[in-house]
Amino acid sequence: MQIVRELDYTPNLVAQRLSTGKTLAIAVIVPFFTTPSVTERLNGVVSTLAKSEYDLVIHNIEEPEQRADCFRVIPRRDRVDGVLVISISPTDEEVPLLAEASVPIVLIDTHHPALSMLNQIFVDDVAGGRVVAEYLIGLGHTRIGFIGDQANNPFNFTSSRDRALGYRQALEAAGIPYRAEYYAENPYGRREARESAKRMLALPERPTAIFAASDVQAVGVLEAARELGLRVPQDLSVVGYDDVEIAEILGLTTMRQMLFESGQRGVELLLETLENPETEPVYEVLPTELVVRETTGPPSC
Amino acid sequence: MQIVRELDYTPNLVAQRLSTGKTLAIAVIVPFFTTPSVTERLNGVVSTLAKSEYDLVIHNIEEPEQRADCFRVIPRRDRVDGVLVISISPTDEEVPLLAEASVPIVLIDTHHPALSMLNQIFVDDVAGGRVVAEYLIGLGHTRIGFIGDQANNPFNFTSSRDRALGYRQALEAAGIPYRAEYYAENPYGRREARESAKRMLALPERPTAIFAASDVQAVGVLEAARELGLRVPQDLSVVGYDDVEIAEILGLTTMRQMLFESGQRGVELLLETLENPETEPVYEVLPTELVVRETTGPPSC
Numbered sequence: 163m164q165i166v167r168e169l170d171y172t173p174n175l176v177a178q179r180l181s182t183g184k185t186l187a188i189a190v191i192v193p194f195f196t197t198p199s200v201t202e203r204l205n206g207v208v209s210t211l212a213k214s215e216y217d218l219v220i221h222n223i224e225e226p227e228q229r230a231d232c233f234r235v236i237p238r239r240d241r242v243d244g245v246l247v248i249s250i251s252p253t254d255e256e257v258p259l260l261a262e263a264s265v266p267i268v269l270i271d272t273h274h275p276a277l278s279m280l281n282q283i284f285v286d287d288v289a290g291g292r293v294v295a296e297y298l299i300g301l302g303h304t305r306i307g308f309i310g311d312q313a314n315n316p317f318n319f320t321s322s323r324d325r326a327l328g329y330r331q332a333l334e335a336a337g338i339p340y341r342a343e344y345y346a347e348n349p350y351g352r353r354e355a356r357e358s359a360k361r362m363l364a365l366p367e368r369p370t371a372i373f374a375a376s377d378v379q380a381v382g383v384l385e386a387a388r389e390l391g392l393r394v395p396q397d398l399s400v401v402g403y404d405d406v407e408i409a410e411i412l413g414l415t416t417m418r419q420m421l422f423e424s425g426q427r428g429v430e431l432l433l434e435t436l437e438n439p440e441t442e443p444v445y446e447v448l449p450t451e452l453v454v455r456e457t458t459g460p461p462s463c
Numbered sequence: 464m465q466i467v468r469e470l471d472y473t474p475n476l477v478a479q480r481l482s483t484g485k486t487l488a489i490a491v492i493v494p495f496f497t498t499p500s501v502t503e504r505l506n507g508v509v510s511t512l513a514k515s516e517y518d519l520v521i522h523n524i525e526e527p528e529q530r531a532d533c534f535r536v537i538p539r540r541d542r543v544d545g546v547l548v549i550s551i552s553p554t555d556e557e558v559p560l561l562a563e564a565s566v567p568i569v570l571i572d573t574h575h576p577a578l579s580m581l582n583q584i585f586v587d588d589v590a591g592g593r594v595v596a597e598y599l600i601g602l603g604h605t606r607i608g609f610i611g612d613q614a615n616n617p618f619n620f621t622s623s624r625d626r627a628l629g630y631r632q633a634l635e636a637a638g639i640p641y642r643a644e645y646y647a648e649n650p651y652g653r654r655e656a657r658e659s660a661k662r663m664l665a666l667p668e669r670p671t672a673i674f675a676a677s678d679v680q681a682v683g684v685l686e687a688a689r690e691l692g693l694r695v696p697q698d699l700s701v702v703g704y705d706d707v708e709i710a711e712i713l714g715l716t717t718m719r720q721m722l723f724e725s726g727q728r729g730v731e732l733l734l735e736t737l738e739n740p741e742t743e744p745v746y747e748v749l750p751t752e753l754v755v756r757e758t759t760g761p762p763s764c
Contacts, residue, residue: 195502195506212523217520218521220521222509224513
């Protein structure tokens with residue numbers, strides 16, 4: 163994102179980079195960057211880095227094996243000066259690659275207890291899932307479905323699994339038995355969530371509320387309700403997670419995450435560490451906020 | 464997007480880059496990459512480049528003056544091996560910066576007659592705008608509004624202006640007088656389009672159809688109709704442009720562009736030119752397709 167401002171001669175950049183020992187590049191390792199929530203985090207990164215002297219090199223991960231390759235190859239001083247990792251949880255085997263990297267790394271929307279030497283910015287997804295389920299229970303729902311991503315997925319994405327855990331904790335705390343038929347996981351996507359919701363809503367005793375692990379998946383649930391002629395929220399309450407633009411357009415109740423801010427904060431921490439390598443790493447938990455719109459209400463039956 | 468596959472020692476990249484005389488980096492200069500249509504073009508770039516040896520350096524343009532700086536500084540052999548410019552039309556003053564660049568450049572979703580030495584991939588937006596208006600006229604509409612971007616904008620974006628030109632051509636060909644009160648332009652955005660639509664729909668003789676220059680703006684028009692209690696399509700037909708995901712979700716009639724494919728094709732042409740610099744540049748017009756969904760129908764009055 164380096165925008166060089168001088169109007170005339172600029173010295174040879176390779177020479178400049180060699181003489182300073184810097185690449186003047188920051189890498190971002192990001193999964194499926196066209197996912198709306200990820201695009202918004204990346205937006206925070208891009209906007210904030212634009213004010214610095216660094217270029218941004220983007221490494222988009224769409225295959226699980228790319229992840230380890232990236233962790234192995236990218237965080238090296240001859241390639242980049244620093245790395246941002248967005249929403250990709252390192253496996254235990256990959257932790258040493260990041261712990262021993264020769265450049266500073268910041269983890270955004272992901273964390274690992276063995277990586278306390280790195281700056282980590284994330285959201286407490288267990289607490290977020292619990293708040294959503296407690297809100298639905300508070301409205302009077304007891305038949306509450308959850309539709310999310312595969313808990314065991316080759317990318318080691320953890321957010322859906324953590325939100326589901328919070329959901330189960332809230333059910334348990336309220337004395338509501340967990341029902342396996344009200345829990346569905348799929349590869350991430352609107353269509354996959356829609357098909358799951360259609361199956362769940364065809365049960366003899368269907369849920370009166372569905373909590374989807376993301377706004378995109380909640381849109382699939384809304385589409386399923388429409389196909390089945392169920393009114394939202396009278397027949398079915400729907401809650402998403404993220405608060406991306408589609409949530410506002412559709413009036414979706416959702417758990418807002420600080421997406422843009424997470425990218426912004428990640429860049430700030432990385433630049434601080436580049437400036438002063440002795441800075442103590444921080445472990446920041448960004449707040450979430452339940453945004454109640456038109457897709458939730460008390461159960462009508 | 465280079466994913467180096469070797470598992471052990473990799474030679475020093477700076478040395479490797481110096482010895483080959485290559486940076487192994489491709490720059491993309493892109494405006495507002497979080498705009499859904501731009502994200503989808505960028506997705507085509509990222510996915511296609513991932514299969515090559517090149518890294519992708521992203522330069523996001525959010526201020527007009529960044530554009531000239533980027534055109535001046537980025538396309539240089541010591542920085543990158545090639546450049547993709549997405550959706551940013553060079554001004555006449557900027558043309559020499561691109562014409563005389565020392566690395567290959569491909570223009571995606573933009574073109575300029577004085578840059579015939581570059582590969583250019585674009586859509587005929589005048590024809591696209593004409594097709595939309597002809598479709599609405601064919602349904603029986605004569606009071607057809609247009610809501611788009613500012614024709615004179617500091618970014619020199621041309622797509623909205625060209626679509627509006629096609630709209631006017633179709634009206635004229637059908638003998639329907641152009642009415643200035645049915646034409647509105649704003650800075651790009653859903654909210655801005657919504658406010659314009661509300662003003663237009665409050666006219667004593669309101670339009671029975673509105674053509675928005677993008678799906679995002681069409682969503683604003685749909686929101687305005689909902690606020691005013693107008694039924695779509697009975698009281699108001701709405702057409703967008705792009706066919707991004709929100710169009711499918713909302714059942715919006717729209718002009719589909721080959722967004723992903725435009726990025727893919729741009730990378731292919733750039734890699735071909737890097738491989739064989741003597742390749743003749745091409746000037747490709749990608750097809751568009753009208754996708755009729757639920758927001759259009761004959762006027763009811």
